[in-house]
Amino acid sequence: MLKHSRIFVCWLAIGIVMGAYDNVIKYVTSRKQFGQPIAGFQMVQEKLVKMMSGIQACLLLGCQVSKLADKNKLSIGQIAMTKAYITDRGREVTRLGREIMGGNGILHELHLMRAMMDMEAIYTYEGTYEINTLVAGREITGLAAFRNSTPKK
Numbered sequence: 508m509l510k511h512s513r514i515f516v517c518w519l520a521i522g523i524v525m526g527a528y529d530n531v532i533k534y535v536t537s538r539k540q541f542g543q544p545i546a547g548f549q550m551v552q553e554k555l556v557k558m559m560s561g562i563q564a565c566l567l568l569g570c571q572v573s574k575l576a577d578k579n580k581l582s583i584g585q586i587a588m589t590k591a592y593i594t595d596r597g598r599e600v601t602r603l604g605r606e607i608m609g610g611n612g613i614l615h616e617l618h619l620m621r622a623m624m625d626m627e628a629i630y631t632y633e634g635t636y637e638i639n640t641l642v643a644g645r646e647i648t649g650l651a652a653f654r655n656s657t658p659k660k
Contacts, residue, residue, distance in 0.1 A: 584646025591639035
């Protein structure tokens with residue numbers, strides 16, 4: 508169950524960042540400063556490229572993991588690594604969108620802040636980023652950097 512739910516969470520995160528990107532593109536092409544859309548400004552374009560490259564990386568990783576899952580050739584470490592990576596990139600993508608939109612990025616009707624909050628939630632459920640990286644690290648090295656322990660009474 509955990510394998511499949513983590514894969515679902517990865518696709519949920521990808522959907523959120525794609526929606527955030529769409530909202531940012533609409534914003535930068537309609538918002539004008541100094542008589543031109545801010546989409547034509549160098550730093551805006553640089554952040555858009557970072558956003559899109561992050562989304563593309565997440566899409567490719569999500570597709571690869573899904574293909575391996577369909578073939579029943581996916582390990583829990585691969586899933587954990589994918590969930591950690593995609594949610595970490597998702598936080599970055601939504602943060603960049605918020606930076607591009609400036610103060611308007613926190614307005615409810617522009618949806619960017621909601622996407623950021625959704626990414627924060629996804630980053631921590633189905634195993635936090637840290638736990639997922641430790642699960643992946645255990646698979647890579649064969650050594651657990653954490654141990655199961657029950658608090659002593």
